[in-house]
Amino acid sequence: MDAVVIKDFFWKYPNFTGIKTDYVLKGINLTIKEGEFLGITGRSGSGKTTLCFSISGLVPHQLRIPEHVEEHISGKVEVFGQLVSGVKKVDDHYEVDGVGSMAPSVGFVMQDPESQFLSMSMLHEVSLGLQMMGLDKAEINKRITEALDMVGLGQYRDVAERIHPAELSGGQKQRLIIASFLAMKPKLLILDEPTSDLDPAGKLEVMKTIADLRKKSNMTIILVEHNPDVMLKFADRIAVMYGGRIVQLGKPLELYSRPDILREYNVYLPDVSELSEYFSLDEKPKFQLEKSSFVPERKTRPKTSRIIDVKGVSYSYPDGTKALDNITIEVEKGEMIAIVGQNGSGKSTLSKVLSGIAAPSSGSADIAGISANSKSERRKIPLHVGYVFQNPDHQIFTRSVKNELYYGLKNIGIKRDEAEESINSVLAGVGLADKADEDPIFLGRGQKRRLAVASSIIMKPEILIVDEPTTGQDYKMSKEIMELLTELNIEGTTILIITHDMRLVAEYCRRVVVMSKGTIVFDGTPEKLFMEDDILELSSLSEPQSVRISKELVRQGFLRKPLISAREWLQFFNFMRLKSGFEFSTYNEMDSMAQTLIDTILDKKGKPASLVYIERGGMVPAYMVLKRFPDIRAHRIRASYYSDVGTASKDVEIYNFPKELSSIEKGYILLIDEIVDTGKTMLRIRDELKSHVDAEIVTASIFLKRQSSYVPDFYSKLVESDLWVVLPYERNETIHSIGIKRPEDLNRVSALFTGDASNYGKIDDHARKIADRIREKSWDPKIIVYKLPESLLFARILSDALRVNNVAGISDREEISDLPLANLEGSILLVSPGMSPEIEAIKSDLSSYGRVQIITPNFEVPDAYLSG
Template sequence: MDAVVIKDFYWKYPNFTGIRNDYVLKGINLTIREGEFLGITGRSGSGKTTLCFSIAGLVPHQLRIPDHVEEHMSGSVEVFGELVSGVKKAANGYELDGVGSMAPTVGFVMQDPESQFLSMSMLHEVSLGLQMMGLDKVEINKRITEALDMVGLGQYRDVAGRIHPAELSGGQKQRLIIASFLAMRPKLLILDEPTSDLDPAGKLEVMKTIADLRKKSNMTIILVEHNPDVMLKFADRIAVMYGGKIVQIGKPLELYSKPDILREYNVYLPDVSELSDYFSLDETPKFQLEKSSFVPERKTRARTDRIIDVRGVSFSYPDGTKALDGITLEVEKGEMIAIVGQNGSGKSTLSKVLSGIAAPSGGAVNIAGLSANSRSERRKLPLHVGYVFQNPDHQIFTRTVKDELYYGLKNIGVKRADAEESINSVLARVGLSDKANEDPIFLGRGQKRRLAVASSIIMKPEILIVDEPTTGQDYKMSRDIMDLLTELNLQGTTILIITHDMRLVAEYCRRVVVMSKGTLVFDGTPEKLFMEDDILAVASLSEPQSVRMSKELVRQGFLRKPLISAREWLQFFNFMRLKSGFEFSTYSEMDIMSRSLIDTIIEKRGKPAALVYIERGGMVPAFLILSKFPDIKTYRIRASYYSDVGTASKDVEIYNIPNDLSRLKSGYILLIDEIVDTGKTMLRIRDELKPRVSVDIVTASIFLKKQSAYTPDFYSKLVESDVWIVLPYEKNETIHSVGIKRPEELRHVTGMFDGDTSDYGKIDEYSRRVAEKIREMSWEPKIIVYKLPESMLFARILSDALRVNNVAGISTAQEVGELDLGDTEGVILLVALQMTGEMEAIKDELSSYGKVELITPGFETADAYRTG
């Protein structure tokens, strides 16, 4: 059996004001199966709430319709085979047909819970409908207990008869209304944004309870909701409304796979829909995971004077309930802060204290130079602090939208003519220009909320406190409101936003304060909060989908910091695309790859008789290999087809060939470099060595580019041709090259070199401090000579830090004559870990070629260096 059948339904409200005369619903055709969970979403004012009223039978039966009903309505609405609304012929034309409301078969939870409260206590609120159903006392008590437990209010069961609904927080009020309808066990439950004021965890908890109940009882659910996470998790189908029509309907995965279409209708999209080119809707990446140095751009602000100073503040309600307990908070002028936490945590109470509505029970509160502890000064706070209530009905009381905006201006002496331009401008910013002369009573809840925001911002307060500014708003309007608040903030207004929307927190706020049980449990950046799972759990918060997708990548080392919004993910992918494959390898990764490489080589070919490395590129891989096999005879070859200024030469230049290699009669020679890019250098050296030796030459590299014309016998990692490999010991060289070739990526690349806390990272840090000292001495090194093999890494980092390309490794003083010391002026740097007799001999021999400066770490550093 179908639960709901709507056929060609049109509806427009009676023309009470002389303004509203358009059809609100236009040609609605909809069938909802019994037991189905249907989600309804769409832009604000698209007709979602009116459609719910129509299914519930409140529209048109609860309205006084003038004559000629056919001018207001046509078509029909049936619920469980019963005609709820229709038009039939009568003697004098047409008249309304149908049974109207089908309570308790149909339950309807409206947007504003306060509009449905009928009694003076929580207990009576839940029991009222049960009493009207004629249930006995035992059954009533049983259902009350079950319903309160289902919505997370079970802890109030014993005192529910003494708690007035007005004493509850906004989220708790929503839970109570939901409980009152769940207790009646309707066959059809209509929920119009029922959890908009609930914290994220509470929202999912209540919706899961309803979904579980639906499965057990075959209850049909209609849910109006903007939140895509809820829709994806619970809805069987989603209907998208726009301009009074159902413009799309289908399964959640199908609909959210059409981000371009839904964006046209101002529908909130999951982060994965915004990132559909990179993720599936189940959050599976469509890209290959690689370690990235990307750091998102996040604004920082300069320190300013303090405008809010809260010290040890407490607040208790008349019944003894302690809402605030020892709150200490400092806010600087011009900050934009989010205050978050579970329902009943004290957020709204704190905002009332800050705005002067409530006086603190203890502690000190200073706002804009005024003491909120003083009654006389507290009365002056409204001149400095604007406050937008969670429920807009609490602050709207004029007869037209325009008058509502003018009310505050009039109270400070602004003439109507002078205010007109400002009023029209603000109405346009909040999307209410077409409602300027309308009575606010006819506005939807989302529109009323925008009006409340508008009436506060038009006063241009120093401090603006906004309680849930985007609840009930569609995607575009939410962004428009937040952009407007951001604009005010940039103009100097200090803004505090109380919200449960963690996407909003991530995208717009750089500081977030978390409350729990009347205390502050966190104060920091959104990205730091989202990595604190314990805090999120305590405060009943959940990170946005974009954060959830990135947190695990941070923990696995693929990302350095979490990405907290779809916008940051897009920045990341744009960075990845622009950089055409920057790949950063840490010292630890280089060590692992080098050791793995030599293990594979030894497994296949045995231990090499000699190791030949290409200087400077092969120095670090050779050093890492020799740290495992220090007894391998080591030689260096200096060769390159790049000039000193980085341009390619026609031929590969080879500057030295070790003579001792010809004496080898067994084993093989291992020729190693860090990167085989084009393959020209390694191939040229191999071909040069072949006729000079009688043993095999085995080639190896850490990285191999796909573009290479030559493939070494062994390599650790194959990378794309356009990847720019960034190595930790080439910091200065890389930053210099990127600054010339890709200046737009310089900030990202510079950030790659931060934060290496490994032993190798400490060596790097020490070596660069040594280089700084050398620069302070105004030495101009012409060559760095280093002791093989232990000083290779130290020398390689120094060569980068000092921008010295001419480096040479030696083992004995006899080898000094083979070095290319040249005739240029400059200091010869001799690098060693410790001074030995051999090093004294090398230094003496070098002295005949120029001034020699010996560079040796302290004993402790040298010992740690060898250990590392």
């Protein structure tokens, strides 16, 4: 039997403001088998919660819909064969159809546990539904005990009648609501992010209990969840929602093995999925794992002044419950600290002391120079400390999103027109710009949490305490919130983050404080914490999967230190790429590949009308092409997507464009480089050429890396992504890099550059001897200008030998104005095949930019003369 059948269901919330709104659910078609465990995930605001409301019958039956019902709802929702929600025509109008709520057969655990509390004690909260079912006292007591035990609250059974739900921690509140529904043993249980406030171990514990109960009773489970670990472990199928639609539906392993699709829909990926582009599932490994000297780069903060000073603080609630026990902690200005620990460990209580909400029962707390022990002084703390509560409903006061941000600013005397720009900027930063005029009551829980964060950020506090900032957020929004907090931290704000998300801790915090039973049991770096298995177990914490992998590599001797974040794994993989192997080609091998490449191009496309090469990488391949076509005009383009320190930047910079190419109308332009690595540079230049010229652009390279996102029209050799391609004219550059990145391979790589007796090898030796003589003369050139096309090869070798990266080719005097000579500090080295009036004129023109020295080697015979 089918538990749930949804057919072509559309739903739009009623709006009494007159503003036209879009459908929240759009054409939902879904069948859930009885006994199935269906997971629902997707970006924030994609319709997940509304779909749960619709299946439970709360939507549309618990809402007042104005006229024209048919404009708000169409299609139908059936649960266990009964129509729950639909629409029917009565006379000349439409009405909502269906039975609505099917409780207790259908249970619905909402995102916010507090919104479902109806009683004054834990005991009555669990017993209320059982009493409404008409069960006898003995059965009720039995089910209460079973339910509390199942969710890990059994220790409170004897005192449950005396504990108000408001006294529980956020995670304990979630456990209590889940217990109240489990006690009723529904046929269908809908859970909307039910464990978002639980510690990692508690989350898995509760979900395992629900999964076991489902197997015993054939209960159908619908779970809305962002956490991929939970989905992979428990769900039979997963529905991915985006823009009110189900865009993907399938088995967890299949969906989570498609990181490209999941990133498109802002779905959290398992750590191992994010590493999948490096760990291959095919027979050939991405690289050979070996013992590594790699050490991740980790920033250390300079010492600053103390802004929080807590000494020996204890705190007890009015009922005598001790929440903090002799806490001592110092925080420096500008730190970003994570406070973690199991539910009920005292994290939120400590935050209340630090924010001035609660006074220590004993000990002292000094916050931004203000004593939290003094009642009169404590009132000043909120002027310096912002506090984002775990439940955002506790701090939302107004009827519009924009007014909520202005509320605090107004209280400190800032006028509305002065605040408008800041309000709009912060709303954009938390992804709520399109909700500016909406009533917060209609926001989802994740959106309310972002609003609470925004309301605190806009006040620019010295200290910001954020309780679970990313709970209920999709991957993209979680990242944006954390980037926003990071920017605030860089600007000087001290930030304390209370969280159960250990990926967040690993990625963004350099200090983590672990609490257990009201005490601090650890205070140090995340990487040190992740190696302390006893502390993790004591605190019900678990390291991210990627950290677990790196810990095992440390234990087996492959790594010296664990890798704790995506950034560090990226550093490691880049390091391993450099270490994993070398692809060396001699000059003759390169020339042979170039000639074969030219033959193929001639066969397919004919002779090119013009040649464009990428400087410096394409200089030698261009020289080899021009040996075959000496009458073709060569043009250089300088471009790179690497910064001055060797890191990849966002965009490819193009530094010059040959204007002469615009006049080419017939034939095609051949764009050539030595190697296409990522494909970004060649693709960017090709597109730039296409935007300026009408002629066809044909791309070619000697080598192509398998990882490249762009494949040129022609290439000679495909090489694995992990191989370091070693080229004969890059001797100095390669040896220098190997000496830094892998000194143990220095001798092996250096030996690759010896013994080349070919003509190319003789030219290389000759150029390096000239480089030695240049150094003897202390010329120290800052740029090498070379005459096209004859000096291409010699200039490229000199560039490596002299370690001068700034090179530029010219065909005639007119091109001098296009050279990168502005603000040149140093001499110019001019490489020419020989002396001539034209070269003398070029030298004269170059002299206006700096001192010019000329090299005129004879390429046929290894002999040369220097003149300066």
